[in-house]
Amino acid sequence: MRVLVIEDDLDVAAFLVKGLGEAGHAVDLASDGAVGEERALSGGYDVMIVDRMLPRKDGLSIITSLRASGDKTPVLILSALGAVDDRVKGLRAGGDDYLTKPFAFAELLARVDALARRRAPEESDTRYVVGDLVLDRLARRVTRGKEVLSLQPREFRLLEYLMKHAGQVVTRTMLLEGVWDYHFDPQTNVIDVHISRLRAKIDKDFDVQLLHTVRGAGYVIRDGDA
Amino acid sequence: MPLVTLSVFVIVSALLVGALYWQATRALTRLALEQSESELRELAADSGLIPVDILANLIERRIESGGMGLYFLVDANGKKQAGNLNQWPPELELRTGGGFFSYESADGVRHIAVGVAEVLGGGAIVLVGRNVDAAQLLASSLWWWFLAALGVMSVIGVAAMLIGHRALLGRVETMRATSSAIMAGDLTKRIPVSGSGDELDALASSLNTMLARIEQLMGGLQEVSDNIAHDLKTPLARIRSSVEAALRDPRGAPAHREGLERTLEEADELIKTFNALLLVARLEAGAVEGSVEALDAVALVDDVVELYGPVAEDVGCRVVADLQTTAVPLVANRQLVMQALINLVENALKYGRPQSGGSAEISVSVAARSGSVVLAVADRGPGIPPASRERALKRFVRLEASRSQPGTGLGLSLVAAVARLHGGTVELADNQPGLIVRLVLPAGVATQADI
DSSP, rough: OOOEEOOOOHHHHHHHHHHOOOTTTTEEEEHHHHHHHHHHHHOOOSEEEEESOOSSSHHHHHHHHOOOOOOOOEEEESSSSSOOOEEEEEEHTTTTEEEEOOOHHHHHHHHHHHTTOOOOOOOOOOOEETTTTETTTTTTEEEEEEEEEEEEEEEEEHHHHHTTTTTSSSEEHHHHHHHHHOOOOSOHHHHHHHHHHHHHHTTSSSSOEEEEEEEEEEEESSOOOO | OOOHHHHHHHHHHHHHHHHHHHHHHHHHHHHHHHHHHHHHHHHHHTTTTTTTHHHHHHHHHHHHTTOOOOEEETTTTEEEEEESSSSTTTTTTTSSEEEEEEEEEESSSSEEEEEEEEEEESOOEEEEEEEOOOHHHHHHHHHHHHHHHHHHHHHHHHHHHHHHHHHHHHHHHHHHHHHHHTTOOOOOOOOOOOOOSHHHHHHHHHHHHHHHHHHHHHHHHHHHHHHHHIIIHHHHHHHHHHHHHHHHTTTTTEEEEEEEEHHHHHHHHHHHHHHHHHHHHHHHHOOOOOOEEEEEHHHHHHHHHHHHHHHHHHHHHHEEEOOOOSSEEEEEEHHHHHHHHHHHHHHHHHHOSSSSSSEEEEEEEEEEETTTEEEEEEEOSOOOHHHHHHTTTTTTTTOGGGGTSSSOOOOHHHHHHHHHHOOOOEEEEOOSSSSEEEEEEEOOOOOOOOO
16 A cells, blocks of 8 residues: 655654555655645545644645545544544544554554545445354344354444454554544453453354454454464 | 813813803793793784874883883884883893893882893884893802802812722732732732722632632642652653663563563553543643533443443443433533543442442442533442542542552542533542442533633
8 A cells, every 4th residue: 555654753754664664555755744745635645644743834734735635535643632622623624533642553553554445435335244254234133154143232333343344453442432432541451351252252152263363453353364 | 090080070060060050040030031021922912903002001000010020112213102111221222132131220229130122013112021130149149159069079079089099009009919929929819809899809809719720720730740750750660670671681582572562561551641641630721622512421321331341240340320311411522521431430440349248339320410410430349438538539649448559540530620621520429338429510511611
């Protein structure tokens, strides 16, 4: 994937370029807002990572002009500003996701992947399928093979989110945001416990494990070997 | 400034007094004039039909009947035909008109009168008048009275102004002195309120409220820097020693790897503490202008209970939602209120377990209480003794019983800050046994900053 990174802090920029490169992406870097805007408007990127505080032109203005030009490329906003309102401001300016510094690289990578592979609304399915696991969104039913699995509402929503991002790493923060609309870090491992309950229902009695833990990052649901 | 007010006051008074005087004197004269005019109407009405000598007779008869009137009738040649005046008043012309005139009475005394004259059909001219001596006398005595009144008003005005001005200056000076003391560093001082309830008092009250808030913020800042010194430096020190130990470990690369992993975990914990602290500090300063939305408190509680259900089960507790109604509307910042509830549930899971068997049930409830929404988390643990409740809401306070557990001590202070931001309160009470924490938020409206 082609990724544009607009970040003026050299250490963070190097970190991002290296990490994204190792994950298989082609990365372009701009170190100030003016150059960044030029590159962004020239198009051709699958996803952009934009820092808010930039010299010459700030991140939010870049996003605003990008959207004004009709460009819908997904943008992940990076910022040290993490107050409740800063996130809202960023998303309102046209950003698609917001990550506060300091961040774990795995978190950034997972979110970038999720943004890049985001499907347009008209393409969303009524059924999600991974291997022999089928989730029917309309009937609110989950089957694996021939067996109908009985899930609690929370387990269903959790599975729905994971299967919507099938094959991609989903972090605990993403799950909290996507399923419970909660944007803070809880002290306890709430998500882990929910996942283990879910796993007990969908994987335990079956030969092939579909729900995998990715150490240091999160979870992924996928068919095939781990 | 007071001089301007005083001058205006004196000028306006003088004008008023002058107008009063003028009206009073005119009134009296006007009466005499009106009487003269109406009498003239009577006489002149038939003039075209009555010959002059008959008119003269009419007038003589009126004079004899002893009225107040003054009359003079001349024929077309200017020769007196009737009247009780010696001559046609020189002040008046021999034509239709009127005005003031003077005359001499039989006893030789000069008098003032007012009258109207009209030229009649045959060329004769008749004058009818009334004596206005009384009016003039009244006018002149009134004149002195009015002058005296004006004088007294001015003196009183000046005196009141001087006294008021001095009193005002005195209070302003007190405010200034208090402000100086405050700026010099004594934040406990307050501006004295005189109790008269006027605008200066209102100003003093507002300033005092502001000073109290500043004192609180300054105090908070002091506390924060003290706490930072301890609670953030400790994990930093831990990180440093982890790294140092790993570098010194003779095992080399594997030890380095372990050290780095441990350091990363500790750094993440530190970041969490720091973020929590930052959030609480910003909320307390009222700096967060989070957006509010219309929520259903019941749905929010459901979400929290659902989120924490499994975690509670794993430690042998139950989290249940105690809900009476189907929906309770609330206008608030969803993220902050959810975080507050989550902090309370996490606290209950950590500290709210009954020490000796019994059901470890944590109940989260919603109730509407006249214009407010009460979100409560109740446990059956050891509770908090009344004496410690206020302290418990402060930042970084870990009560004795909980010191051994991991945590930042920021949970309750965040709940208090969220309550405050929404214009609500936090209540800690005895759940008999256990602790119940109530977050009371106004059902309708906005937060302080106008959020």
